[in-house]
Structures are given as structure tokens and as C-alpha cells.
Amino acid sequence: MDITLQDIEKSFGKLQALKPLNLTIKSGEFVSLLGPSGCGKTTLLRIIAGLENADDGEIQFGDKTVYSKKRRLNVSPQKRHIGMVFQDFALWPHMTVFENVAYGLRATGQKAHLKEKVKEALSNVQLGDHAERYPHQLSGGQQQRVAIARAIANDPSIILMDEPLSALDATLRDEMRILLQSLVKKLNMTAVYVTHDQNEAMAMSDRLVVMNQGEMMQVNTPEEVYQRPENETVAKFVGKGALINGTHVLYEDVHYLKLNQNTAIPFSKNFMGELPYNSRVTAVIRPEHINLSRTARETGIEAEVETVSFLGERYEVTFRIGGSDQSLFAYSKSKLSPGDHIFFEVTGNYIHVMTNAHTGGERHETA
Amino acid sequence: MKQLKGLIAGLGVLTLTACAQTEMEQENDGSNAGNGTADENANGEAAAESHDETGTLTIYTSGPGGMAENLVEAFEDETGIEVDMYQGTTGDVLGRLEAEQGNPIADVVVLASLPPAMEFKDQGMTMAYESEYADRLQDGWYDDDYHFYGFSASALGISYNTNMVEEPPADWSDLVTEEYENQIAVPDPTQSGTARDFVAAYINQEGDAGWDLIEELSENGLSLEGANNPALQTVISGANKAVMAGVDYMVYNNIENGEPVDIAFPESGTMITPRPAFILESAENVDSAQQYIDFILSDRGQEIVADAYLLPARTDVDAHEDRATFEEIEQLDFQWDFLEENTDDILEEFLSNVR
Amino acid sequence: MFNMRNAIQTLNKASALLVLVILVLMPLSLVLIRSVTPEGAFEGFSAFSIIFEEQYRIILTNSLLLGFGVVIGASLLAAPLAFFMARTELRKHRWIDIVLIIPFMTPPYIGAMGWILSMQPNGYAEQMFPFLSAVTPYFFTYFGMVLVMSLHLFPFIYLIMRNTLDNIGGRMEEAGVIHGGSFLYRLKRIIIPLFFSGYSMGALLVFVKTIGEFGTPVTLGNRIGFYVLTSEIHRYTSVWPLDFGTAAVLSTMLLSVSMTIWYIQQWLVSRRHDKVISGKGQTKAFTPLGKYRIAAWLYLAGVLGLAIGVPYFSVVSTAFMRVQGDGLGWGNLTFQHMIDLFTGSGLEALFNSVWLAAFAATISAAIGIWMAIVIMRKKGAAEKSMDFLSLAPNTVPGIVVVVGLILFWNSPWNPGMIYNTWMMLVLTYVVLYLPFTVQNIKAIYGQLGDSLFNAAKMSGAKPVYMLRTILIPLIIPGILAGWIMTFTISMRELVGSLILRPPNMHTSATFIYSQFEQGTAALGMAMALVSVGLTTVVLIMVEHFKNRSQMYRQ
Incomplete structure (x- = not known):
């Protein structure tokens, strides 16, 4: 079922939590709302759920309007028929796992095949044999599975998830992520997922909605957002990589990001929009596109190692570009020491120059 | 949550409305009956039954427990009139009457001391009724205008513990001796109306010389011990050897229970306090109320009074055989008018002496 | 919608x-x-001028003295118990909590009456232990009233103290230890401040309950001439001549005292921002007493003896005694x-x-x-x-x-x-x-x-x-x-x-x-x-x- 949001906005007192925004989520799509805390992503989710009312705008599920300020229409959350998974699980402590999962069916009077439906939901989250336990007798991961089973037991076509994995530890989180991902696809639900964890968002989503200060910064596939962040905020929040400033110059048909009199880094044009020459720009270079070497090469640029951290399969190195005060970071297979002189180059000229260097601007949905 | 609140609100409002309605109806019923104009209404049945009365006689009485119940029971038996009785101390009864001034409920009031009844009469809150037995009552126990009747009375005396006192005290002055040092008490006059009247009456008779005794008693360790019964209890349990100006019928009751206690009536005179019964001006059940007044003055009523060790008001009815008779008790010479005028001042001076 | x-x-x-x-x-x-x-028409606030009369000033002072005395008394009784039940081995014994509520269930006038029957001359105390006659007179003073009312109200402050101690998780104290605080320093800087808001609410309630209590002042207070606002209000509403006007003025005084104290407490608490965050995930502090727990049990027994033992001994004795004047004795049982x-x-x-x-x-x-x-x-x-x-x-x-x-x-x-x-x-x-x-x-x-x-x-x-x-x-x-x-x-x-x-x-x-x-x-x-x-x-x-x-x- 499609979810269409039109001109949704929301304020809490003087604080504008959501600036007017439009978004369409296609049926069966997995969309993540990604952003730092306080960016409005949870508010947006709650508005979709009906737990919060927008100050203005309209919401449609498929062709049914569930909220419209103008038409004074507001379908209560009970009747929106949505599954929802909460950050703190929100299991009812006084009910068994079975009763928790069966709750929605009972509440809406779907008594027929209740047992089968609950069993099916529980087996979907691989918890078939825990039905008679109480929530506090389960581990955190198991509790969240119950919460998921509860959300899907009603067979909703939309599922909303509010940082469902953030209360779990790292290994459990990966396991649960895969479970969630496959479950959502298997049941063909439209999913809206709120998270501040970019890896989670990129790994699971069909599309990302990057939010900041109540605004949507960029809406696109994870790959596109990663490779071509539209602005500094998105670049900083999604993926690793350093931002550097320079001047865009063209020299012998090659685009360069000129850092100073002596240093310029070449980049290919398909990573930029229409940019005037000789203007100041900001670019992002992802560490996996930087090659380091101890010996000078023709295209290599000299730099000095600042810090080195061991990550297991490789080292993460930050270094200062020679003759400038800007730093980048990259990976290295061999161990380097602070103070080492090295040379770096950017493979395939993978430098993304942002057309919109600063955070501002109305950025509506582009997909 | 919002709808949930709404639901409860709805219920609340419903209940409120429902209550309000029944209350309104009740009020209407009440006023109809009270005005006695119900006959004009179509509501003839209810009116016929209640005549000009609510059907139930409401009595506020200050004990003593047992006698009050016996009187009411016998009255109900004899007349078939139903009685609602509130029984408490004189203070409880007066407190309720005061609180209910805006909306009086009682028909008949029975108190344990006379001055409040006189005050009620002065304020026009009582209703006169000349009972057929009035001429057979002790002089001065009832109002000349028939507003209240002291249908029974208790005498004040010195209650003493028979285990601790060998020679019964003969007079108030005996209590000043060393024998009673720090073991002599009086009911607190701020809590006991009888003790309060006694102090005033004693000063009335003795004049300023009366204060000498009170000073001496105070020096001998006279303590104030709450109302009458709590004060008596201290004598029974041996905390005090004697209590002065305690009511007699409680002592006789305790003697009957085998407690080591007795009472002496001082030679120089004590007080007999009639217990007045009267009909309130605001009474709705005047007919029943008058019947009740007649009943407690009747042979049967006076017998019940005597059984409770109280002095019967009728000169032709004998007191309980185990107690001192009216004639055997020497009385103080005092005027109720004097008491009405001076009690407050005397009380204040008494307290400043004893406290 | x-x-x-x-x-x-x-x-x-x-x-x-x-x-x-x-x-x-x-x-x-x-x-x-x-x-x-007082007479149905507004007479200004002149009615309140009685506050300046000596008689009423004494009564107001008595009420306040009693209130403070009982807060101190109840706190002293409750503090060790709260500590034992929150922090030591005794906390396993939840039944203690129920037993500690019994004093509070006891009607105050019964408690007071029980104490009076025990302590009065020739009372049960002297009948059993004649040497106590040297001590018993002290009961019929201000201290006796404070004792009886403290014994009645301490469960209140105990429950609040115990819960507050429970909520001040071990971690906060451990942090204090690690940062080198001595026990006294910890007490001063961590426990007492955190304890304050909970305790002050409990103390407030006990204070208000005390000055509003009516049973003990009427039974014991009137007997020893210690008159307080409640007993005077009771007098003006129930002893001839009644004076509802004065009773209302005294009630208003009582109300103002309560409100003032309440306001001060709120102000003190709101000035501090040390709300104890929910106890979940906190370690519970545990201070084993070891062999000293016998002392804790003795203390508990002592408090229960005073709070329940003494009054109920009187209650039971009186209830089953044939002739009150004959005193204790098996022959007098009925x-x-x-x-x-x-x-x-x-x-x-x-x-x-x-x-x-x-x-x-x-x-x-x-x-x-x-x-x-x-x-x-x-x-x-x-x-x-x-x-x-x-x-x-x-x-x-x-x-x-x-x-x-x-x-x-x-x-x-x-x-x-x-x-x-x-x-x-x-x-x-x-x-x-x-x-x-x-x-x-x-x-x-x-x-x-x-x-x-x-x-x-x-x-x-x-x-x-x-x-x-x-x-x-x-x-x-x-x-x-x-x-x-x-x-x-x-x-x-x-x-x-x-x-x-x-x-x-x-x-x-x-x-x-x-x-x-x-x-x-x-x-x-x-x-x-x-x-x-x-x-x-x-x-x-x-x-x-x-x-x-x-x-x-x-």
C-alpha cells in the first residue's frame, strides 16, 4: 500500500519539529528515516501512525485518506491498521508471549483461527516454543522478536519501526536486521524504519530519507545517497569520509579541486553538477577511494600521517595534505606511524563535489 | 487515551445527573410534607400517609447509653411511631444542632444539662407543650412556660475507690487533706457541662469564699480528667482516689458491675442537674414529638429512668432502691439565672486556678 | 472526529x-x-485578631511544638528501621513491613488510651513493674504526647525513607566511594541531598498529620492540660456554648500552618534538581551487618514493643478484665x-x-x-x-x-x-x-x-x-x-x-x-x-x- 504525505508539518510550541514536507512511499518499499536525534524522524513516524497529529497537510494510505487537515479528517491509530515496533519493545508485562501477540486480533474481534495466526506470527520470528512465557523471562532479542510478531500478527500492509534494534547489542542487531529485512519482503509490507544508524539504514532500505532539523535533506537509494550526497550534512551523516574545501578549476580538460598553490586533486565530471569554474566548493572523498603509498608516484600527492588506528583487517589513517591544513582519512593494509611521510591518490578520480555546499535549501523528494 | 477519558467523563456526568435528580425529588417530597399542603396535589397517597409529618420521629439524645435506647424502644412499642435516634454526648448533640441550623432535622432533643435548653428557649428555638404530667414533676426541673422538661436528673457527688479510701469523704473540704494529695480529680469543665455548672453553682452559694476551697484543692494536686466517664475510669483503675463533681448514675452502674467504687454526697450541698427534653420549634413531627414527651414522663418512661439509676422527675415515682433518693441529697443554693450570666467568667477563673 | x-x-x-x-x-x-x-455578614479579618490573644497564641505554639516534636521523634524511630530494611539482611523479611503498619492502623485515641492505662498511677506498668513508678509521671507531659504520636505516625515516614533509600541506587554511592569520599562526606554530599526530597515530603505529611490529629490531644493532651488547635476546635464545636465562628478561625489557622509548611517544602524541593532517576538497572546497595544484625533485631523488637506491645497489652488486658478496679490477674479474666x-x-x-x-x-x-x-x-x-x-x-x-x-x-x-x-x-x-x-x-x-x-x-x-x-x-x-x-x-x-x-x-x-x-x-x-x-x-x-x-x- 502506498503511503503519501503531502505538506505535512508539525510544531511543538515554538519549535518547528517538521517543516512542510512531501513524500511518497511505494507499496512494498522499505524506507528508512535517517538522521541525528531531534531531526524529526520519530515525529514523522508517529504522525504516520496517528499517535501524533500533523498541524497541516494530508496523509493517504493507498487511495484512502487517513488524515486531512482541510477536510477535518483524522482516522484514529486504532483504525489505520498499521503494525508498529517500538524502541523499548513495549511488551505488556502482565501477558504471556501468546497473549501479547494475540492482543491485536482479540482487540479487533478477529477470533477465528486466532491460535493459528499467533503461532504463524511467532514461527515467523522463530519463537514458536516460547508462547507461554512472560516477557521478563525472555532475553532482549527474544523480546524484540515478540514485539515484531505482535506487529505482524494482524497482517498489516504497513509496518512502522521506531529504532527497533537500538536496544540490542551489536551481534544480535545484525541477526535481527536480517530477520526483519526478509520478513518485511516475505510478507510484502510497506515498511517505514526510523534509525540513527546509517549502516542499518543503508543495509536494509530501498530508499533513505536523510533528515535534519525537521527537513528532508535527501531522498534516494542508499547507493546514490552514499556516492552523491547532496550537501555537507548528508555527506557527514551517511558514510565515512572527509570533507575538503577547494577551488574548482579546469586544466587541460581535467577537473581539479585546487587546495592551494601547490596542490590540486583531479576528479571526474560525473561526480558533479553544473559548477562555475574558479568557485569555492566542498567535496567529499570516501576513504575506500584513496590509495596510500610510502613512495612517490607521478599522480601522488604528498601528505603526513597524523593518527593511525587498527581496525582488525586494516588500519585507518588520518593524514594532513602537504602544504595545507586540511586532513583526509583512508585505509591502509600496512602499519604506519604518526609523522610518516606518504603519498596518496584518489582512484578513478572518485571525488564528489557538492553543488550545494551548505546545508540549506528546500530539498523535496526527487524520486 | 483521549476517548478513554471521555468515556469515564460521560459516566461521571450521568451519575451526577442521576444523583441530582433523586435529590431534587426528595427535596420536593420533603417540602410538600412539611408544608402540609400535599392534599392539594395529585400526590394524595403519600400525603395521606404522612399527614403533616415525615412519619419518623427524629430524636437527638445525649445518653446515657442504654436508657436512651430503652426509652425509644418502649415508645415505639407503645405508640407504633418509628424513631430515628442520634445518640452522643451533649457536645455531639449540640454540635450537630448548630451545624444543622440551616436545615434542622431533629424533632426532639434530650440533653444532659439545663443551661443549653434555657438558651434554646431564649432564642425561640423551642416549642411549648403542656404535658398532662407537668404538675407532678419536681419543682424547678421544668420550664414554667412548658418549653422543656427535666424528665430525669443526676446528682453530682464524690466518687471514690473503695479499695483505696476507707473513710468515705463527707464533704468537699475532706478532699483537701493529705490523704488525697495528687490523687484527686474533677471532670474537665470545658468538656463536662455538669462539672461546669457545678463550679458556677458552688461559687453562687459560697460567694468569693468559694474560691478558697478551689485554691486549696488545686494546691492538693487537683487534676482535670476529661469528661465524666473518663474521669470516673481513673478512679476505678486506681489512678485517682476520688473524683469530685462526677455524675452519680455512672458510679451506680459500675457498682453493679462489681467495680470497687462508690459515691458520697457532700453535706454542704451538691447539685442535681435535670436532663431536659424539648421539642424544637422547627420540628416537623410535632404530634409524635408531644407523644414522646408525654411518654418519658409517664409511669413507664419514669420507670426506665429509675432503672438507669437516674432520679425520676415525677415526685410520685420512686428512684432505684440501690441509690440515694432526692430527699437524701443536700442541694446547693443557687439560681439558674446567676449561672447563665456568670458561668463563663467563673470558668475562666477556675481554669486559671487549676490548669 | x-x-x-x-x-x-x-x-x-x-x-x-x-x-x-x-x-x-x-x-x-x-x-x-x-x-x-461569623454572623453571616463580612466582618473583615478582625476575627483573626484572636491570634494575638495569649490563650490562642499558646495553643498555636503548642500545635507547632507538637508537630516538630513528632517529626523528630518519628524520624528518629524510623531512620534505623528504614536503613535496616533497605540495606541489610533484614530486607528479606517482608513481613516486617506489614507488622510495622499495625501502629498506623491502630486508632490514635486507642493507642493513647492504651498508653495512659499502662502509665497512670497504679496502671498496668506499675502493677507489673512497681519500680517504674519513678518514670511513669514523665509520660504525662509533652514528651509523652510526642512519644505516643511518634509511635503512631513513624510507619509513614519509615515507608517513605525506605523507598527513597531503595531508589538511591548503589551506583551513586559507589561513585562517591571511588572518588574518594569518606563515609561522612558521602553522607553529607550524596545520601542526604538525594534523600532530602523524599524525606521532606514524609516529614511534611507527619507534621500535618500531627497538628491535624485529634484523638491523642483529646485523650492525653486534655488530661495533662496540653491544649492544641484540634482539641480546641473540637471543644468549640462540641462543648456548650458552641462557637463555630471561633472554630472556623482556628481551623483557618490550622490550614494556614499546614499550607505554609507545605509551601516551604515544595520550595525547598524545587530548588534542588536532584530527582532520583528511576531505580531500574541500578544495583541495590547492600551493607551486611554480619554479627551486628542481632542489634538490628533488638532495635526492631524494641520499637515494636513500644509501638504495638505497650498499647495492645493495655487494650487486651482491659478487654478481658472483669473488674477494672481489681487490676491484672488470672482470676479477673472474662x-x-x-x-x-x-x-x-x-x-x-x-x-x-x-x-x-x-x-x-x-x-x-x-x-x-x-x-x-x-x-x-x-x-x-x-x-x-x-x-x-x-x-x-x-x-x-x-x-x-x-x-x-x-x-x-x-x-x-x-x-x-x-x-x-x-x-x-x-x-x-x-x-x-x-x-x-x-x-x-x-x-x-x-x-x-x-x-x-x-x-x-x-x-x-x-x-x-x-x-x-x-x-x-x-x-x-x-x-x-x-x-x-x-x-x-x-x-x-x-x-x-x-x-x-x-x-x-x-x-x-x-x-x-x-x-x-x-x-x-x-x-x-x-x-x-x-x-x-x-x-x-x-x-x-x-x-x-x-x-x-x-x-x-x-
């Missing part, structure tokens, strides 16, 4: 406010009005008073108390749930005033509330014909003890996350269904705690019952009181014994039921 929901919500809030205005605000306001209009109690009017009084208390507790619980729901979910001005009103009866002495209730419910313009019926008693109990229920329910409700209810909404649960399946089951402990509290205190409520009971009706408390005033003390004591015993049984039953409803937590 918009309108309906908002309208219902507003209506709900308005009616909740209305209920509180009728139950609490109107009666209390009438006390104030009555004190400035069951006659018990038989009289169950064959006479006592049984009916007891029965009345039970159903009135149960009824009042149930209504309180219902109103408490309603108020908690309205107050908890929003924080506007209306909610705040409702919060205040629902707590006000707790900060106002009972006798003031009762005077207000008479003035309000028996005024000619009041259409409610409740006055002079049993409903008035139920209403009085509800008003007096509503704060306990609201507080208890709010405390539990506050611990429940919003998401539990959001999850139910998202599951399609309608409000009523949600109320039934989620909210009520989860706040059952609070409801039951409030219920049992209201039931317990209503069972022994005296001042309101005494003045407001309808004709032909006695409650267990008024029965006892009238036995002391006019009848047989032994019968009164027998009633006290049966009544407290019955309350304890109900308490244990509800406690058991509460535990069963909480089985899922184990």
Missing part, C-alpha cells in the same frame, strides 16, 4: 475538575468564608465483654464500619483512577490545580475538612440531600483519603511508558478495551495499595464519623468513643481489638491478592 474527541476530552477534564471542586474546594473555602463572616460486643449493638457498628470503609475505598479507587488518568497525561493549569486539589485534603487537618463538609453539605442552598445519611460518611472518607489513592495510582502509573499504550492503539484496541486489558491490570498494585490504605483508615476514622454519622448509626470508632465517654471502657477496648484484628485480616488478604496479581513479575 476532531470535534468529538476534543469535546469529550474537555468534558472529561471539566467534570473531573468539577468533582474535585465539589468534594474538596467548596468545603475548604466555606471554612475560610465562615471565619470572616470473655463477657467479647460476648457483649457480638451480641449487642457493637456487632452492627462493626459491620457498618466494614461496609462503609469498603465502599469508600472502592469509590476512592475509582475516582483515583480517573484523576490519575486526567492528571498524568497533560500538564496544563487545569491539571496542576487538579493535582493540588486531589492532594489538599492530605495537607489539611481532618477536623477542618469535616467542619467544611458540614458547612457545605448542610447549607440550605445545597440541593444534595446526602447530609444526615450514611452517604455523608462515605463521602467524608472519600474526601479525607482520596490523596492516598491518587498518590498510589499516580506513582505506579508514572512508571508505565507511553509506548505500552501506543502499542495497544496500534494493535487496534479501542479505549475501553485498552483500559480493561492494559491500564487496569498494570496499575492494579497502585489501586490495591490505595484501596487498602483508604479502607484501613476509614475503618478507624473518628472525627468525621462522630460528627457526621446519621441517626441510628454507629461505626466501630464512634462505638469505641461512646463507650469511653458514657459506657464501659472494656467494651470499647474489645471493639478496638476486634476492629484492628479484622483490618489486619483484610490487609493480609488484599496483600495476598496483590501478590497473586503480580505473579507475572516473578
